[in-house]
Amino acid sequence: MPAQEKQAAYIKISESLAEAWAETRPPEELLPAIGEEFARRADERSPGSGRDLEPVEEKILDAGELEDISDQRQVLAERLKLLPGETLSRMQVNAAKSRAVTAAGEADRIERRVEASFGQFDKSEIETNGMLEQSQKTRLIGQLEVAKKEHLEDLKAADWLLSPEASVPELQRQKMADRAFAFLDDVEIDRDALARRIVETKGVLPEAYATGLRRATRSSNPEHIRRAYENLARVLELAPQSTILQGRGGDLVDGFEKWTLLTKRYGLSPEEASVTLARGNEPVAGQNLEEAFDRQFPHLEAKDLVGQALRELLPPADTRFSEEPGGLTQLPQSDENHSRDESE
Structure with missing residues (x-):
């Protein structure tokens, strides 16, 4: 095979291996690395292809050299240098979509946990969650605070129902009865008996x-x-x-x-x-x-x-x-x- 063809084949294999390795990295790591690589190329006024920046032979790191690099972010940066701009753009779009899906799923999972725990959820788990966007963290923390307040109101309504001497203003009786019923109504209780208890003790x-x-x-x-x-x-x-x-x-x-x-x-x-x-x-x-x-x-x-x-x-x-x-x-x-x- 002529030397030029060998060089082209070598470049193609290198790009494929670099792309395959880079796509194993999580989106939250890959996205900023791609952004940094685009910025590096812009600063050097590159046409946009990694192969145009430096000779390929100088960019390829063998297995031993990669093991010597303890920072995986540096390894990723070296790999991204091998990829054409078109490939980087495609990977950037795919990583952004993947992160959006992951973040949405993580947000849903936390929402369910907040609801299931009646607001008794550690706020720091939201604040330190690397899969969430800041806007999602803000929304989830707000929901957590609301869930805590709602749970306290539920407990207050249940206590009102179970305490014969407890009383509330007439205008609040229906609201308290509705909240107590919703809080206590589940598969383990006879909802008909619960409703009769509320009517009998509170008249609502x-x-x-x-x-x-x-x-x-x-x-x-x-x-x-x-x-x-x-x-x-x-x-x-x-x-x-x-x-x-x-x-x-x-x-x-x-x-x-x-x-x-x-x-x-x-x-x-x-x-x-x-x-x-x-x-x-x-x-x-x-x-x-x-x-x-x-x-x-x-x-x-x-x-x-x-x-x-x-x-x-x-x-x-x-x-x-x-x-x-x-x-x-x-x-x-x-x-x-x-x-x-x-x-x-």
Whole structure:
């Protein structure tokens, strides 16, 4: 092989080996080294190719010489001198992308640890983390401080719930109940029992629990509907409806009225009533059901369904819904209405 071809092949192999070695270095080390190499070439007004700066033979270090260099940054700098500007630019872009991905992953990992530790996380681990950008460190430290404050507020709310003598201003009761419920609600606790405890001791229904009940009552699954109304009934045994459901929208009150009418006045079992209301959540059948209730009870508005008025309004009856193709179309008459029709 002619000497010129050998020289070209040698240069190519040297570049490939230098690039392969350099890419083993972590992005946080490689990026500044590439920047320094570009700056060196600019200062020497080089055309941009490492091979144009010095003879190749003077740049190649053998294994023994590399071992004598204890500072890996110096080894990296020597390797980068062998690479063309185009190769350096490509490596710079790839290293920047890799570092961004690594930093994002590291930030996510720390965020999860901060959350899992309720803010009990050593701030110095963030400050000294070499994989994070300064902006990420600032953001994570801010989140850590917020997590610490939130945890103290959670403990305060839990203590308020567990201490019978503890009290807060009336306007803060809902906020404290919501925070205590969110803090204590996990897979190891019965959330229905927890909600009843809050209602019984503090007279407040957690908003998250009320939202869950409301969502379940709109379901097309009868079992979800049955459990929701049975749990709501247990809650309303502990405190007046006007207090518990105030400001939560009329749909939960209206739905519970229908449930109570079906199970108390018309004698439907909870299973039968839940099937009826599940069908009523469908568009066509739901409209028919609403019309049937409106005809039967034109003046029914937000009765207190746990008091004496309920027992007077809903005497026991052994009757059932009438059904026709297309959905529920009429309610059975009560004994009183039935007697009136017979006398006429």
